[in-house]
Amino acid sequence: MNLNIALLAGDGIGPEVIDQAVKVCDAVANKFDHNIKWIPALTGAAAIDAVGDPYPPETHKICQDADAVLFGAIGHPRFDNDPSAKVRPEQGLLKMRQELGLFANVRPTFTFPSLVDKSPLKRERIEGTDLVFLRELTGGIYFGKRGREDNGETAYDTCTYTRKEVQRLAKKGFELAMRRNKKLCCVDKANVLESSRLWRETVQAMEKDYPEVTVSYEFVDAVAMRLVQWPNTYDVLITENLFGDILTDEASVISGSMGLMPSASVGEKVSLYEPIHGSYPQAAGKNIANPMATILSAAMMFDDLGLTEEATAIRDAVNQALEKGVVTEDLADKGTAHGTKEVGDWLAAQI
Numbered sequence: 020m021n022l023n024i025a026l027l028a029g030d031g032i033g034p035e036v037i038d039q040a041v042k043v044c045d046a047v048a049n050k051f052d053h054n055i056k057w058i059p060a061l062t063g064a065a066a067i068d069a070v071g072d073p074y075p076p077e078t079h080k081i082c083q084d085a086d087a088v089l090f091g092a093i094g095h096p097r098f099d100n101d102p103s104a105k106v107r108p109e110q111g112l113l114k115m116r117q118e119l120g121l122f123a124n125v126r127p128t129f130t131f132p133s134l135v136d137k138s139p140l141k142r143e144r145i146e147g148t149d150l151v152f153l154r155e156l157t158g159g160i161y162f163g164k165r166g167r168e169d170n171g172e173t174a175y176d177t178c179t180y181t182r183k184e185v186q187r188l189a190k191k192g193f194e195l196a197m198r199r200n201k202k203l204c205c206v207d208k209a210n211v212l213e214s215s216r217l218w219r220e221t222v223q224a225m226e227k228d229y230p231e232v233t234v235s236y237e238f239v240d241a242v243a244m245r246l247v248q249w250p251n252t253y254d255v256l257i258t259e260n261l262f263g264d265i266l267t268d269e270a271s272v273i274s275g276s277m278g279l280m281p282s283a284s285v286g287e288k289v290s291l292y293e294p295i296h297g298s299y300p301q302a303a304g305k306n307i308a309n310p311m312a313t314i315l316s317a318a319m320m321f322d323d324l325g326l327t328e329e330a331t332a333i334r335d336a337v338n339q340a341l342e343k344g345v346v347t348e349d350l351a352d353k354g355t356a357h358g359t360k361e362v363g364d365w366l367a368a369q370i
């Protein structure tokens with residue numbers, strides 16, 4: 020198969036972890052006789068520095084024309100500490116999600132048998148956890164009306180959803196549940212928010228089309244609690260943008276390291292694959308960041324392209340690396356940490 024993949028390394032540790040993912044994907048292509056053409060494009064603070072725009076039109080064109088997009092991370096501390104900055108790297112990410120129509124963010128959380136004891140949660144709480152969040156990604160408070168009034172003394176952000184937006188996300192949730200354990204949890208705050216009541220009403224109306232799926236409705240605060248108490252009781256969870264942002268960070272610690280958790284952002288056409296961690300600027304250039312989340316994101320990409328064996332080859336290699344202790348410092352026992360590049364080399368050689 021010939022594949023054109025847009026490569027958006029971004030900022031901080033983005034370029035390092037992306038390099039490892041490219042190496043691993045090239046090893047897969049070699050083994051299974053595919054031809055991958057990587058098309059690098061600018062994004063984030065790197066793009067602001069180069070062309071003054073965190074998601075330039077050239078990058079958008081490259082992404083639109085690609086079979087998939089592999090993305091590192093964006094963000095730079097010099098913007099975090101400057102609330103008056105006019106252009107921020109994160110705007111590039113939001114623009115990219117919106118312009119590419121990436122309305123569903125798929126964030127799985129699972130445990131690795133060899134890492135269960137690295138989790139801050141007790142073994143008996145997390146064993147068997149295998150859940151997926153479907154976070155709505157192009158609506159809600161992230162994209163609602165916002166502003167200042169009262170000479171800047173009052174600020175507001177609004178959370179808006181249309182029934183259609185809820186339906187298309189929920190449809191993906193039901194379909195995913197059908198391919199898994201047939202349990203769907205709709206996470207909302209319907210006891211307070213009108214937008215949540217629209218979510219609940221919309222999902223309830225769809226239940227009849229998926230009679231095999233057991234649907235539960237839970238308030239977001241209760242889910243935040245149950246997620247660390249009994250994560251292994253969940254299967255598929257659907258939720259709006261901001262709730263999903265918060266809960267997926269919480270869920271990521273279950274596995275033992277945020278450096279392991281992949282994600283996919285899917286929409287109508289091209290999909291994007293990225294680690295759920297950020298740009299981790301403190302580690303940039305030090306060869307210490309864990310590349311596995313990006314590499315496992317590439318596995319999700321192969322899965323979605325219908326290349327299941329290729330995806331499995333990557334996951335098997337990662338499992339072996341974890342078992343053999345070929346891991347970066349976030350997972351290593353004292354004095355045994357491998358570098359980012361060494362982990363990438365090992366995985367590529369293994370494949």
Ligand code: IPM
Pocket residue numbers: 094109112264
């Ligand atoms: C994420 C990130 C982004 C978000 C930031 C960087 C804008 O936290 O992908 O979860 O809030 O969506």
Ligand code: MG
Pocket residue numbers: 264265268
């Ligand atoms: Mg986040």
